[in-house]
């Protein structure tokens with residue numbers, strides 16, 4: 001375990017150098033890893049595990065698009081692809097990668113096959129942390145562990161194929177066998193993580209729900225739209241409003257601060273821009289902070305979890321989500337984006 005200094009605070013980080021793939025294979029050589037669910041994380045994690053030489057099977061509802069996708073990806077029905085119950089029976093490690101709402105519904109089936117010494121693995125602290133709402137309470141004689149890739153399962157797979165790893169956080173909720181640490185780290189390496197950051201189930205779910213509702217997904221759309229609207233309301237054309245709000249951010253300025261920090265991005269802009277940005281970052285911060293605090297409280301109280309459980313357990317939740325995504329796609333700002341993207345050098 002390496003100790004690293006993050007802005008003056010020391011934290012534990014596991015590196016691939018200290019826990020190489022060969023060691024991970026040795027730790028898990030007698031295990032059958034059953035990946036349950038083949039949505040977004042399921043394919044990324046199971047294919048990386050398979051390519052890394054682990055003994056892995058997939059459990060998925062029979063029929064339907066995701067079963068077909070698993071077959072297309074080379075999982076063989078009756079050999080490495082089973083219905084959920086059979087995969088749970090065969091697995092010594094059960095990677096529970098159904099959507100968080102579906103985990104509640106399928107829990108009785110999984111629980112039945114959690115015999116002594118098995119491990120139950122999550123990629124989110126949701127089910128365990130909000131157990132009063134999910135009813136997910138594992139038996140005391142199994143390991144309960146977490147590896148949460150900090151990004152989409154799609155990126156986990158593409159970055160693995162590029163020979164890079166996506167960073168993940170890891171946690172141990174219950175160590176029944178004395179092997180929970182070795183198991184969780186070996187799985188973290190196996191699914192294609194780069195570095196593994198230590199956390200707890202609760203801290204993982206609180207930060208993850210805040211991040212996706214906040215700067216990563218919810219707040220970013222709110223911020224961009226507010227600026228786009230103000231520009232449009234003041235007579236600016238769609239292309240001008242979009243270029244000045246989104247395109248310049250993602251194509252020019254975001255890569256600069258991703259690479260070398262915000263001060264470096266600022267330093268590569270005009271002195272006029274730097275003066276204005278340094279003056280306005282304060283007011284924006286002060287306006288947004290109360291909303292962030294409200295969001296965190298809503299996460300902590302379980303309110304956000306309950307909203308997601310209630311909506312995502314409706315039979316028509318997929319079509320409702322798709323309808324909301326359609327409205328976003330067809331908004332003027334994101335329709336302008338379609339035309340602007342065509343003008344990028346790589347699309348010409």
Ligand SMILES: NC(=O)C1=CN([C@@H]2O[C@H](COP(=O)(O)OP(=O)(O)OC[C@H]3O[C@@H](n4cnc5c(N)ncnc54)[C@H](O)[C@@H]3O)[C@@H](O)[C@H]2O)C=CC1
Nearest residue numbers: 037038039040041042066097098099100102123124152153
């Ligand atoms: N999407 C992502 O990239 C990330 C997801 N996670 C976590 O990983 C876990 C899995 O998430 P996703 O891959 O997004 O899941 P998902 O929403 O793509 O669903 C996974 C699978 O659940 C199956 N499923 C849905 N309802 C079912 C039901 N009632 N019975 C049986 N199967 C059902 C679907 O067929 C699908 O194969 C969750 O805990 C999530 O929070 C963590 C990091 C990123």
Ligand SMILES: CC(=O)[C@](C)(O)C(=O)O
Nearest residue numbers: 149150151152153208212
């Ligand atoms: C991709 C990811 O880590 C998210 C945004 O938290 C999620 O999909 O839940």
Ligand SMILES: [Mg+2]
Nearest residue numbers: 149150151208
């Ligand atoms: Mg996340």
Ligand SMILES: [Mg+2]
Nearest residue numbers: 124208209212
């Ligand atoms: Mg999330």
